[in-house]
Amino acid sequence: MPQHKLTQLQELESESIHIMREVVAEFRNPVMMYSVGKDSSVMLHLARKAFYPGPLPFTLLHVDTGYKFQEMYEFRDWYVKEVGAKLTVHRNEDAITKGMNPHEFGVARCCGALKTGALLEALEKGGFDAAFGGARRDEERSRAKERVYSMRDSFGQWDPKNQRPELWNLYNGRIHDGESVRVFPISNWTEMDVWSYIKEENIPIVPLYYAKERPMVERGNHLIPASEGQLLLEGEEPKMVMSRFRTLGCMPCTGAVRSSATTIEEIIEEASIATRSERETRIIDHGSNSMEDKKKEGYF
Amino acid sequence: MSNSDQNIELLRLVTVGSVDDGKSTLIGRLLYDTKGAFEDQLQAVRKEEGEGADGIDLAQLTDGLAAEREQGITIDVAYRYFATPKRKFIMADCPGHEQYTRNMVTGSSTANVAVILIDARKGVLQQTRRHTHIISLLGLPHLVVAINKMDLIDYDEATFLKIKEELTEFCARQGIHDLICIPVSALAGDMVVDRGNNMDWYQGHTVLETLEGIDVNAHIDECDFRFPVQLVSRPQTTELPDFRGFMGRIASGTIKVGDEIIQLPAGKKSTIKEIITFDGNLDEAFAPQSVTLTLEDEIDISRGDTIVHADKAPQTEKEIDAIVCWMGEEPLSSRKKYFIKHTTNTVKAMVSEIKYRTDINELTQDESADELAMNEIGKVSLKLTSPLTFDRYADNRATGSFIIIDSFTNNTVGAAMIC
Numbered sequence: 001m002p003q004h005k006l007t008q009l010q011e012l013e014s015e016s017i018h019i020m021r022e023v024v025a026e027f028r029n030p031v032m033m034y035s036v037g038k039d040s041s042v043m044l045h046l047a048r049k050a051f052y053p054g055p056l057p058f059t060l061l062h063v064d065t066g067y068k069f070q071e072m073y074e075f076r077d078w079y080v081k082e083v084g085a086k087l088t089v090h091r092n093e094d095a096i097t098k099g100m101n102p103h104e105f106g107v108a109r110c111c112g113a114l115k116t117g118a119l120l121e122a123l124e125k126g127g128f129d130a131a132f133g134g135a136r137r138d139e140e141r142s143r144a145k146e147r148v149y150s151m152r153d154s155f156g157q158w159d160p161k162n163q164r165p166e167l168w169n170l171y172n173g174r175i176h177d178g179e180s181v182r183v184f185p186i187s188n189w190t191e192m193d194v195w196s197y198i199k200e201e202n203i204p205i206v207p208l209y210y211a212k213e214r215p216m217v218e219r220g221n222h223l224i225p226a227s228e229g230q231l232l233l234e235g236e237e238p239k240m241v242m243s244r245f246r247t248l249g250c251m252p253c254t255g256a257v258r259s260s261a262t263t264i265e266e267i268i269e270e271a272s273i274a275t276r277s278e279r280e281t282r283i284i285d286h287g288s289n290s291m292e293d294k295k296k297e298g299y300f
Numbered sequence: 301m302s303n304s305d306q307n308i309e310l311l312r313l314v315t316v317g318s319v320d321d322g323k324s325t326l327i328g329r330l331l332y333d334t335k336g337a338f339e340d341q342l343q344a345v346r347k348e349e350g351e352g353a354d355g356i357d358l359a360q361l362t363d364g365l366a367a368e369r370e371q372g373i374t375i376d377v378a379y380r381y382f383a384t385p386k387r388k389f390i391m392a393d394c395p396g397h398e399q400y401t402r403n404m405v406t407g408s409s410t411a412n413v414a415v416i417l418i419d420a421r422k423g424v425l426q427q428t429r430r431h432t433h434i435i436s437l438l439g440l441p442h443l444v445v446a447i448n449k450m451d452l453i454d455y456d457e458a459t460f461l462k463i464k465e466e467l468t469e470f471c472a473r474q475g476i477h478d479l480i481c482i483p484v485s486a487l488a489g490d491m492v493v494d495r496g497n498n499m500d501w502y503q504g505h506t507v508l509e510t511l512e513g514i515d516v517n518a519h520i521d522e523c524d525f526r527f528p529v530q531l532v533s534r535p536q537t538t539e540l541p542d543f544r545g546f547m548g549r550i551a552s553g554t555i556k557v558g559d560e561i562i563q564l565p566a567g568k569k570s571t572i573k574e575i576i577t578f579d580g581n582l583d584e585a586f587a588p589q590s591v592t593l594t595l596e597d598e599i600d601i602s603r604g605d606t607i608v609h610a611d612k613a614p615q616t617e618k619e620i621d622a623i624v625c626w627m628g629e630e631p632l633s634s635r636k637k638y639f640i641k642h643t644t645n646t647v648k649a650m651v652s653e654i655k656y657r658t659d660i661n662e663l664t665q666d667e668s669a670d671e672l673a674m675n676e677i678g679k680v681s682l683k684l685t686s687p688l689t690f691d692r693y694a695d696n697r698a699t700g701s702f703i704i705i706d707s708f709t710n711n712t713v714g715a716a717m718i719c
């Protein structure tokens with residue numbers, strides 16, 4: 001009798017594929033958020049598997065703040081072409097033209113305009129009734145509370161105290177006009193699962209995840225990349241530091257970590273002994289405006 | 301912090317029990333003692349005084365909403381993750397309050413092991429009975445009972461045995477016979493991951509040892525083959541002009557190329573031509589794999605249909621009986637119409653009869669009931685506008701379950717198990 005057993009990664013993969021197919025079957029106009037990070041890479045890879053041998057039945061949507069790393073833009077354009085996907089890029093041009101930035105206006109306002117605002121604008125413009133996001137429950141404690149189908153009202157807002165029951169793997173996709181859902185197909189994946197899957201499936205990721213000598217400045221507990229376009233404070237002198245990024249966001253608000261991991265195996269090794277969470281390098285999570293508050297306002 | 305060997309099995313765990321019995325604290329303790337929580341996450345819940353686990357409000361590690369931390373209660377399920385060299389665990393921490401029973405059912409429906417918490421000072425309460433009953437209806441194959449707060453009763457063995465006996469008797473009446481009872485202090489850390497020094501009289505396994513040892517194989521690959529069709533793939537590209545594949549996740553059983561199948565409810569027959577995946581075609585596939593099937597014949601199949609082996613077909617009917625956990629603010633009542641979603645099929649349904657409502661305390665059936673209010677459980681008969689292809693829930697969780705959707709609010713108002 002052959003062994004009919006899936007490893008836990010294979011089981012997670014099958015669950016994610018099932019979720020994606022349900023959404024495509026039940027929604028009129030789904031879209032997949034593509035943030036260029038590792039979780040997006042995994043989600044996109046799973047989507048290709050889900051709809052193989054056919055093409056992706058939805059477009060990718062990148063909400064661009066204009067503050068992403070050059071390597072991210074290059075990777076995005078190359079990879080999207082490589083897999084034959086369709087990509088829409090949306091920016092809050094109004095706020096960008098007016099010079100929105102986290103230093104003068106604060107992280108909360110900057111994110112509010114360039115991320116949440118732009119996201120809601122893009123979803124409205126595209127008339128999307130379902131949007132896939134690559135968020136994981138293990139990232140942050142309010143995310144740990146999220147359903148796979150996260151109902152949003154016509155303002156994109158999350159009501160955590162009144163979530164729909166979600167039973168077995170029977171997802172309720174019925175919504176009223178104007179409402180939408182955010183769908184998280186990799187809800188149950190941990191950071192370690194994501195790295196292990198990237199390794200097993202040979203999924204390309206932005207080179208910023210690998211350690212390299214990079215110009216950095218130290219600011220408080222954070223290692224801030226002194227890449228081109230970065231605003232440095234007075235007295236800050238960049239120096240070369242062997243470092244990499246555990247998560248990728250906007251340049252002004254994403255810290256690096258000291259690391260010598262130049263291969264996926266070494267990254268996994270590092271992740272397996274890490275004592276601090278990956279979110280810690282995201283400056284955005286630290287302000288008084290918590291992730292929960294942001295989600296209530298319409299953030300992913 | 302976590303395991304990098306991905307060849308391990310997945311165990312989905314849920315903590316249930318009455319308000320304040322220590323569910324969130326137990327999950328916090330498991331995370332803390334297995335180093336499944338990061339330093340910065342621990343710092344965020346550190347209190348003014350105390351060191352190590354003493355200085356941490358363990359429940360706040362999982363109570364992720366501001367309102368929960370304010371009130372010191374769990375409102376909705378939190379999913380937390382950790383891995384040991386043996387297993388990866390997905391833990392669903394459920395609320396104990398009756399008001400949030402629907403969230404408890406949510407967290408429990410996907411689990412394969414339930415840990416029921418009992419406060420040793422209070423013993424078996426109404427919510428303990430309600431949750432135990434729901435777990436038994438959901439058919440979770442394994443039940444672990446953690447009799448908690450032993451530190452508050454001087455780690456008294458006699459009290460432990462008394463509660464164990466009471467719950468064992470209550471469970472036996474619902475057909476649950478192999479209970480594993482463990483005396484613990486989630487707060488002090490006794491018998492969760494470490495044994496501690498306070499209960500030498502207890503010879504059994506700790507909570508973690510128990511969870512690592514449970515056989516998680518649900519043997520769904522050994523059940524009859526069921527394949528609810530999610531999507532029909534017709535790419536119509538230049539490379540694949542005529543391709544027609546049926547996409548889905550195998551709900552149970554195994555399937556091979558060449559197998560004779562039948563499509564339900566219409567009953568058309570064919571043979572499996574290919575089992576397609578992105579990683580190459582397979583000769584054989586099994587539950588719970590997600591695959592795409594092609595057939596030798598051009599037969600009409602669409603979303604909501606089920607593909608099964610020709611000689612092992614399930615029932616297809618327009619009238620069904622089911623046990624329902626009701627979650628709607630408005631009671632379920634006779635003659636009302638709802639949507640139901642069963643596998644990949646959504647149909648209209650009308651409640652033709654409420655057979656009984658279950659009394660949670662006595663496990664008796666009130667046959668005079670004419671509605672089910674929120675959080676009540678009972679048996680109903682439904683008439684459907686089109687037939688469903690199903691198995692009894694006891695035989696097949698995937699094809700025996702459905703949800704009830706309010707056709708006006710679109711809310712999910714019931715969890716149902718076909719009997």
Ligand SMILES: Nc1nc2c(ncn2[C@@H]2O[C@H](COP(=O)(O)OP(=O)(O)OP(=O)(O)O)[C@@H](O)[C@H]2O)c(=O)[nH]1
Binds near residue numbers: 373451488
């Ligand atoms: N002394 C003692 N106190 C405990 C123990 N376990 C939990 N507590 C305390 O009991 C209270 C409630 O614990 P929680 O973990 O929040 O209980 P819960 O079951 O998650 O509660 P709900 O989710 O709201 O139903 C907290 O003050 C805990 O510190 C224990 O083993 N011993």
Ligand SMILES: [Mg+2]
Binds near residue numbers: 323396
């Ligand atoms: Mg709790």
